[in-house]
Amino acid sequence: xxxxxxxxxxxxxxxxxxxxxxxCKVNRLRSLTIELDEAxxxxxxxxxxxxxxxxxxxxxSLLREGELCxxxxxxxxxxxxxxxxxxxxxxxxxxxxxxxxxGRWSRYRLAEGAVIEILNLVKILKDASVEG
Amino acid sequence: xxxxxxxxxxxxxxxxxxxxxxxCKVNRLRSLTIELDEAxxxxxxxxxxxxxxxxxxxxxSLLREGELCxxxxxxxxxxxxxxxxxxxxxxxxxxxxxxxxxGRWSRYRLAEGAVIEILNLVKILKDASVEG
DNA sequence: CATCTATATCCATCTATTTCGATATATAAG
DNA sequence: CTTATATATCGAAATAGATGGATATAGATG
Numbered sequence: 001x002x003x004x005x006x007x008x009x010x011x012x013x014x015x016x017x018x019x020x021x022x023x024c025k026v027n028r029l030r031s032l033t034i035e036l037d038e039a040x041x042x043x044x045x046x047x048x049x050x051x052x053x054x055x056x057x058x059x060x061s062l063l064r065e066g067e068l069c070x071x072x073x074x075x076x077x078x079x080x081x082x083x084x085x086x087x088x089x090x091x092x093x094x095x096x097x098x099x100x101x102x103g104r105w106s107r108y109r110l111a112e113g114a115v116i117e118i119l120n121l122v123k124i125l126k127d128a129s130v131e132g
Numbered sequence: 133x134x135x136x137x138x139x140x141x142x143x144x145x146x147x148x149x150x151x152x153x154x155x156c157k158v159n160r161l162r163s164l165t166i167e168l169d170e171a172x173x174x175x176x177x178x179x180x181x182x183x184x185x186x187x188x189x190x191x192x193s194l195l196r197e198g199e200l201c202x203x204x205x206x207x208x209x210x211x212x213x214x215x216x217x218x219x220x221x222x223x224x225x226x227x228x229x230x231x232x233x234x235g236r237w238s239r240y241r242l243a244e245g246a247v248i249e250i251l252n253l254v255k256i257l258k259d260a261s262v263e264g
Numbered sequence: 265c266a267t268c269t270a271t272a273t274c275c276a277t278c279t280a281t282t283t284c285g286a287t288a289t290a291t292a293a294g
Numbered sequence: 295c296t297t298a299t300a301t302a303t304c305g306a307a308a309t310a311g312a313t314g315g316a317t318a319t320a321g322a323t324g
Binding site: 069070071081082084085086088089103104105106 | 301303
Binding site: 008011012015025026029030032033036038040041042043044045046047048049051052053054057058061062065068069071072074075076077078094095096111112113114115117118119121122123124125126128129130 | 183210246
């Protein structure tokens with residue numbers, strides 16, 4: 001049992017009163033997160049990390065137009081070539097965009113699936129939290 | 133006109149041939165991102181940054197149970213108090229959770245709206261990209 | 265007012281990420 | 295084989311983020 005766990009039971013006992021119920025509550029709270037797969041959480045976090053950059057959001061927005069090559073994207077986002085390439089690799093590794101090699105060009109497009117829906121939902125969430 | 137812009141027109145000219153059409157294409161690509169509001173992109177990125185951490189994803193998962201105080205959340209995620217508090221403030225500032233002061237307790241709950249839907253969509257996206 | 269306790273903030277350290285020039289790789293073409 | 299060009303990768307500096315112990319704040323209670 002970790003130090004935090006020991007402290008946890010103390011805290012819960014103070015909060016609830018009955019030490020037995022307290023330990024029960026600690027166990028219930030713990031079980032909620034212990035069920036979660038760490039690797040799965042990490043790969044979900046990776047997707048959000050990929051989305052957590054204004055330049056990469058710009059790239060995704062550009063790709064709503066359809067497939068573009070790296071060089072066109074570089075123009076669209078107005079960044080140096082190496083930066084653009086780096087951002088593209090992060091989006092690709094996270095599974096948000098797909099790459100297709102075509103001669104000396106790398107052509108990128110949005111991954112099938114939920115990418116656009118996520119972007120739309122975040123817009124909704126943001127607007128709601130600005131109002132509230 | 134920035135260095136990148138100048139280089140951009142050169143690149144597009146090589147890509148397309150006709151310099152006039154090239155400049156036109158550069159302008160069209162640029163217009164797609166210039167329309168985007170930098171501040172808006174930044175606040176969307178902030179939401180994604182807040183989601184981009186396994187511990188914070190755990191917290192959101194815990195809060196699907198309903199309102200919890202900081203001390204219960206600390207137990208659930210098994211982290212020191214200062215870390216937990218820090219993560220909570222990031223989620224709060226991003227508008228993903230709401231805080232309610234109740235005596236010496238701070239009680240947190242999921243913000244109304246799209247939080248859960250976003251988490252669900254990311255799960256779908258992740259599963260799709262694992263298959264593909 | 266003194267004490268207890270839940271939470272927030274401070275601070276220093278560590279680690280991860282961004283940035284972009286320079287360089288490498290790879291494809292096309294002469 | 296040489297040159298040109300699209301893209302990726304490297305490397306080093308700058309910035310941002312996480313972590314957790316120590317301390318401050320603030321409400322509750324005696």
